[in-house]
Amino acid sequence: MNAIETIGLSKAYADRGGLGRLGGRRRQPILALDDMTLTVRPGEIFGFLGPNGSGKTTCIRLLLGFLHPTGGSARVLGLDTGTDSVAIRGRVGYLPGGIALYDAMTGRDLLDYLARLYGRPPALRSRLLDGLELAARDLARPVRDYSRGMRQKVGIIQALQHDPEVAILDEPSEGLDPLMQRAFYEILDERRSAGRTVFFSSHILSEVERVCDRVAIIRRGRLVALEEIGVLLARRRRAVEMRVDGAPPVLAGIPGVSGVVVADGRVRCQLEGDVRPFLAAIARSPVTDLTIEPARLEEAFLELYEDDVEP
Amino acid sequence: MSAALFRRTVAAGRWRLLAVAAGLATWGFLLPVIYATFGADFRQLVESGYFADLFDAFTAFGGGSVFTLDGSVALGFLHPIPIALVAVLAIGYPVAALAGERQRGTLEVLLARPLSRRRVYATAMAATIAYVVVALAANLAGVVAGAVLFDVADELEPARLLLVWANAVLLFATLGAVALAVSATFDRFEPALGLVLGFAFVSYAVELLGTLWPDMAAWRPWSFFHYFQPAEILAGDASPVDAVVLAGISVAAVFYGLWIFPRRDLAAPS
Numbered sequence: 321m322n323a324i325e326t327i328g329l330s331k332a333y334a335d336r337g338g339l340g341r342l343g344g345r346r347r348q349p350i351l352a353l354d355d356m357t358l359t360v361r362p363g364e365i366f367g368f369l370g371p372n373g374s375g376k377t378t379c380i381r382l383l384l385g386f387l388h389p390t391g392g393s394a395r396v397l398g399l400d401t402g403t404d405s406v407a408i409r410g411r412v413g414y415l416p417g418g419i420a421l422y423d424a425m426t427g428r429d430l431l432d433y434l435a436r437l438y439g440r441p442p443a444l445r446s447r448l449l450d451g452l453e454l455a456a457r458d459l460a461r462p463v464r465d466y467s468r469g470m471r472q473k474v475g476i477i478q479a480l481q482h483d484p485e486v487a488i489l490d491e492p493s494e495g496l497d498p499l500m501q502r503a504f505y506e507i508l509d510e511r512r513s514a515g516r517t518v519f520f521s522s523h524i525l526s527e528v529e530r531v532c533d534r535v536a537i538i539r540r541g542r543l544v545a546l547e548e549i550g551v552l553l554a555r556r557r558r559a560v561e562m563r564v565d566g567a568p569p570v571l572a573g574i575p576g577v578s579g580v581v582v583a584d585g586r587v588r589c590q591l592e593g594d595v596r597p598f599l600a601a602i603a604r605s606p607v608t609d610l611t612i613e614p615a616r617l618e619e620a621f622l623e624l625y626e627d628d629v630e631p
Numbered sequence: 632m633s634a635a636l637f638r639r640t641v642a643a644g645r646w647r648l649l650a651v652a653a654g655l656a657t658w659g660f661l662l663p664v665i666y667a668t669f670g671a672d673f674r675q676l677v678e679s680g681y682f683a684d685l686f687d688a689f690t691a692f693g694g695g696s697v698f699t700l701d702g703s704v705a706l707g708f709l710h711p712i713p714i715a716l717v718a719v720l721a722i723g724y725p726v727a728a729l730a731g732e733r734q735r736g737t738l739e740v741l742l743a744r745p746l747s748r749r750r751v752y753a754t755a756m757a758a759t760i761a762y763v764v765v766a767l768a769a770n771l772a773g774v775v776a777g778a779v780l781f782d783v784a785d786e787l788e789p790a791r792l793l794l795v796w797a798n799a800v801l802l803f804a805t806l807g808a809v810a811l812a813v814s815a816t817f818d819r820f821e822p823a824l825g826l827v828l829g830f831a832f833v834s835y836a837v838e839l840l841g842t843l844w845p846d847m848a849a850w851r852p853w854s855f856f857h858y859f860q861p862a863e864i865l866a867g868d869a870s871p872v873d874a875v876v877l878a879g880i881s882v883a884a885v886f887y888g889l890w891i892f893p894r895r896d897l898a899a900p901s
Contacts, residue, residue: 333898378898386739386897410745420736424643436635437744478740 328392659773
């Protein structure tokens with residue numbers, strides 16, 4: 321059984337229904353999510369990547385039953401999101417993007433209250449408080465006095481404190497400083513070690529690269545890539561530069577090599593996929609220096625989004 | 632209904648409830664006091680016949696007056712001051728409970744728990760009724776305290792007084808049910824509040840004008856307030872139709888809310 325499974329999941333926002341029409345103008349339907357099919361395996365950390373407005377949050381809200389799909393279906397832990405959303409939410413922890421909290425409550429009262437609504441003890445709370453360096457005196461203060469980072473920490477704790485089988489986190493590291501981001505990544509690693517599943521959206525490529533097993537990239541509501549991180553990186557074009565002391569190697573026709581430029585004893589090119597044909601091609605050449613830039617998810621992402629990147 | 636959510640709701644609104652209850656208790660206390668102190672003088676004025684038309688008009692709206700204790704009690708429930716005070720809870724709370732939480736973004740934190748939307752809705756409705764019951768009980772307590780302290784309690788009929796209170800609870804619970812149904816339909820607090828307040832104001836104005844202006848009389852049955860006539864109840868002329876109409880509207884509003892709320896898309900707050 322997959323932790324999360326969507327089949328042709330689609331969502332078009334139509335005009336407002338019922339009396340809500342009085343509260344705003346009628347809108348043209350907008351296709352926010354289009355035919356999304358993906359699976360998240362149990363025990364993996366799955367990154368859901370895309371720029372703002374690409375449909376990440378819509379997909380998450382469909383998984384939790386906040387939105388109703390206009391096409392396709394989704395299952396979480398084998399349960400249908402349309403008919404079993406209450407049961408799903410009992411087994412899932414959720415961190416909304418830019419979480420809003422009850423400002424008048426203290427941090428402790430808020431966490432206690434939200435745990436009570438789950439009906440399960442907050443078994444992981446103390447570990448999370450330690451990991452995110454949230455002290456008892458911080459929890460005694462009203463939430464309205466919290467900084468953005470502290471609010472985010474409370475948001476992460478409320479999502480994970482009851483040890484959910486699946487954590488769905490929308491932009492979880494937003495507002496955390498680099499040290500706390502690292503602490504958060506350790507928490508995610510612990511979740512994976514405990515066999516729990518984490519599905520999180522992000523536009524911070526380095527954190528996806530750092531913690532995820534697999535990544536889905538979404539663009540304008542459509543899934544454009546779903547890969548193991550390693551496979552995705554291996555497919556990226558890496559910049560290669562070498563110095564030669566004599567005739568440059570013949571790189572035309574070598575699989576994965578493109579954009580070859582030779583000038584002033586330097587050879588520049590781009591390399592994609594398996595490096596062995598390239599290494600074989602230069603093996604007998606008088607190469608004095610060789611640099612192959614490591615593949616970065618950022619480049620993979622930008623390649624998939626190059627149409628959207630403004631000059 | 633969720634007990635944890637209900638307790639948290641009541642705890643969060645306790646100071647507002649206390650303030651409204653104190654205001655209503657004070658208001659309820661004052662009216663028998665005014666009646667006991669000045670009622671006889673007013674009665675003499677009424678019986679002198681000089682201002683007969685004026686007094687008839689003044690007492691036409693729900694039988695409210697300070698010339699009799701029953702009239703004072705009726706005024707204690709129908710005057711704009713107690714209505715505005717109860718509306719803080721009967722309208723303000725339900726509109727904030729769904730549309731307000733939706734606008735702030737806290738509704739999705741709540742609904743991320745294993746709570747069905749119908750359960751959240753039913754809890755908000757129960758909290759609305761609880762607020763109305765307590766607030767109007769304070770009003771009633773004020774009336775009784777004023778009547779006892781100023782030695783006019785023997786003019787009160789306890790069973791009828793309780794019936795007035797129950798009818799008032801039903802009236803404001805109905806307003807609360809309508810407010811909650813509107814709240815479930817809107818994504819933002821202000822338009823929902825504006826709509827319900829406008830509706831309540833027009834409803835009140837229709838009943839008030841209908842009692843003073845014969846041409847408007849035919850419109851009175853369209854007002855919620857037409858179905859709450861405390862002076863008639865205190866005189867022993869309670870109409871069960873009033874309670875049936877209000878209960879019917881409440882049930883319809885609750886059914887609409889329970890139907891629409893789970894079907895709505897709760898997109899990310901803007």
